[in-house]
Structure formats: C-alpha cells, structure tokens
Amino acid sequence: MKIAVSSCLLGARIRYDGGHKHDRFITDELGRYAEFVPFCPEHLAFGTPRPTIRLVDAKEKHIVQSNKDGRDLTEQLMQTSRSELEVLEHSSIGGIIFKSKSPSCGMGSAVLYRKNGYAEGKGNGVFAELCKVAFPLLPMEEEGRLLDPWLRENFVMQLFAYDDFERFQSAHPGMNELVAFHQSYKFMLQAKDEKAYRALGNIVANHDKLAFEEVLKHYELLFKRAIAQKSSIGKTRNVLEHMAGFVKNLITPVEKSILHEQIKDYANKIIPLITPLGTLDMFAKKYEVAYLLGQKFLHPYPKELALRSDMRSGR
Ligand code: SF4
Structure with missing residues (x-):
C-alpha cells in the first residue's frame, strides 16, 4: 500500500529551520508494510530554510502571511500545494499522514490568527484542506493524534x-x-x-x-x-x-x-x-x-x- 506522508515526518531536513520531525512509528513500523509518497508544499514554494508563515483568518478563505514581514504568500503556497496534490492524485495512495500544527499540513490543528495577531482558533492547513476536498474517503490522520x-x-x-x-x-x-x-x-x-x-x-x-x-x-x-x-x-x-x-x-x-x-x-x-x-x-x-x-x-x-x-x- 502507498501512504502519502509529510516529508519532515520521514526524516527529511525540510522544515523552516532545516530540521525534521522524524516519526519512528511511521518509518519503522508502518514502513514495513507501506511505500511512502512524500510531500512538502512549503519547501517547494519557499525553499529551506525559510521564514515561518501563519494562517490569518479572513472569513471566506485563510490568508498565508509571512511572519517575517507580513507579506501575503497565499498564491505561492496554493500553487505548490496544487502541484503536490496532483502528484498524490496520480499515485494511487491509500492514506495520508500529515504533520500536525503546520499552516500547510495541519489537519484541524493549524493555528488561525486574527489580523491583530491574536490566535483565533484552529483549522486545516492549506495543503491538508485541499487533500480533504480531493480525497473525501481516504484514511487521513496527523502524527500527533497517532500518539x-x-x-x-x-x-x-x-x-x-x-x-x-x-x-x-x-x-x-x-x-x-x-x-x-x-x-x-x-x-x-x-x-x-x-x-x-x-x-x-x-x-x-x-x-x-x-x-x-x-x-x-x-x-x-x-x-x-x-x-x-x-x-x-x-x-x-x-x-x-x-x-x-x-x-x-x-x-x-x-x-x-x-x-x-x-x-x-x-x-x-x-x-x-x-x-x-x-x-x-x-x-x-x-x-x-x-x-x-x-x-x-x-x-x-x-x-x-x-x-x-x-x-x-x-x-
Ligand atoms: S510543509 Fe508540511 S511537510 Fe513541509 S516541513 Fe512543514 S509540516 Fe513538514
């Protein structure tokens, strides 16, 4: 079976700070029975290392904002998220495991901010949201919940x-x-x-x-x-x-x-x-x-x- 997984969970040094979040259960346990299809929309959009981003709640759709200078990076992240999604759509995957809390990969755990900078609640990251719409019946979880x-x-x-x-x-x-x-x-x-x-x-x-x-x-x-x-x-x-x-x-x-x-x-x-x-x-x-x-x-x-x-x- 093929499972799509956030690259950083597989040990790739691809996070904003050049680090990873290697998850042993995924690679060492599930890895015995599954082939992984990695994805990282942020690395594709901004490279590594990169300034952090945040999701700003703007009623109809969330805006992706740079934490460094407040720039609107929504379109860039949407573009790479769409291209990562296309890869998954052609990969016959049987599940997805997302990195929790990420503004791209978080599934219900990405922090949403108000325009004034205060945290407002939680929701799906940009890429996780696209996946939820594209694969409504596919098994999906975050590594955090899998603990x-x-x-x-x-x-x-x-x-x-x-x-x-x-x-x-x-x-x-x-x-x-x-x-x-x-x-x-x-x-x-x-x-x-x-x-x-x-x-x-x-x-x-x-x-x-x-x-x-x-x-x-x-x-x-x-x-x-x-x-x-x-x-x-x-x-x-x-x-x-x-x-x-x-x-x-x-x-x-x-x-x-x-x-x-x-x-x-x-x-x-x-x-x-x-x-x-x-x-x-x-x-x-x-x-x-x-x-x-x-x-x-x-x-x-x-x-x-x-x-x-x-x-x-x-x-
Ligand atoms: S965008 Fe997703 S895969 Fe890439 S580093 Fe962030 S959490 Fe990991």
Whole structure:
C-alpha cells in the first residue's frame, strides 16, 4: 500500500529551520508494510530554510502571511500545494499522514490568527484542506493524534481495510465475491458502526435489482465511511460476545468461563483486547469454525504491529 506522508515526518531536513520531525512509528513500523509518497508544499514554494508563515483568518478563505514581514504568500503556497496534490492524485495512495500544527499540513490543528495577531482558533492547513476536498474517503490522520493508542489502532485498521477494499475491487469481483467480502467484515463493521453494517447488508441484498457496478459503487461509499468510524470498548465487547456465540456449543464449560471472564476483564479495562481475541482465535482454530476464522476483525493488520496489546487502545 502507498501512504502519502509529510516529508519532515520521514526524516527529511525540510522544515523552516532545516530540521525534521522524524516519526519512528511511521518509518519503522508502518514502513514495513507501506511505500511512502512524500510531500512538502512549503519547501517547494519557499525553499529551506525559510521564514515561518501563519494562517490569518479572513472569513471566506485563510490568508498565508509571512511572519517575517507580513507579506501575503497565499498564491505561492496554493500553487505548490496544487502541484503536490496532483502528484498524490496520480499515485494511487491509500492514506495520508500529515504533520500536525503546520499552516500547510495541519489537519484541524493549524493555528488561525486574527489580523491583530491574536490566535483565533484552529483549522486545516492549506495543503491538508485541499487533500480533504480531493480525497473525501481516504484514511487521513496527523502524527500527533497517532500518539494516542486508540486513534492509532483505529487508523491502522482503517488503512488496511481501505487497502483490502481497493485490492478486492481491482480483482473485478462479482456478486458472490461481494457477499463473501461483506461477510468477512461483519465483526469489524459492527465494532465500528452497527447501523452502517446493516445498511451495507441491504446494499448487498440488492432488493432493487441494480446492476452490479451500481451496487459496488454504493457499497464502496458506505464501506469507506464505516471503516473511518472509531470502535469503542462497549461496541467491541458486544462483538466479542457475539463471536463467543459461535463457539459456545463446542468449548468446555471451563473454556467458556475463561472466555467470558476475559471479555469482562477487557470491558473493565483490566486486560487488553488481544487477550480475549487471542482466546477466540485459538478456539476458532481448535474447533475449525470457518466463519470466525474468515473474520478480518481477528487479524485486521499484521500482528507484529501489536496495537491491541496496549491497554490504552480501547476507549
Ligand atoms: S510543509 Fe508540511 S511537510 Fe513541509 S516541513 Fe512543514 S509540516 Fe513538514
């Protein structure tokens, strides 16, 4: 999968002061599974090093102003942002990670100033705003928010599910394949958005007898919106109980009580999600429960990322 990333997060010495903001999780962990497409609209516009810039709130659109002499640099930054966007549009990317707080790359965290110099609030940087409009369904996050284990786990789950859908779609599937794809995402979708899971089921059922291409288009839109939702401990607990239902008549009373104890402990934030999921996975393998073994929720991304081992990955 290809992920577009702010160059400074990849370690490029490209910030206004010639420094970088190398993010080890991105390069060392995600980098094992992704190819990066770097971008830096400010370096393209102003070179490195360069005077800092700020976003000045001007009602309809923000103005980019030099902190050095107050010059309006909006057009220059817009031009390089558009050309960086064009590169991304031709790169088949499956996600974007932005540098937080930057007037170009910040996603909701760029400080907006009033004309009198006081900070007014926060918003999107110039480039992040263009990306949000151009790729409304693409997984996007800031590196700052990815420090939160819950947001990190949800984002990585979204990245891999998005990539999975793209691969699925490019293999020219038919209706049977779509039914199987939907089935394999049952528990992940339920952990994120139960309503969307049901709506997706209705799309797959195709009561209106639409052409398959039409069905797939509807499915894609809703699927990509659903995987962008965040799971919660409450929703995940329901999913775990539901999964337990698939093995309840196969496991011994002792195994059953261990499993339910683990689910309860997970819900009470005593143990991480990986514990009850690992137990369910083991029972599914031991008793050959194909339906559970095919669930993406059991293995949504490479296990080496170990994101579900963190107690703080549930909220
Ligand atoms: S413009 Fe973006 S990529 Fe370039 S240095 Fe600033 S935050 Fe990093």
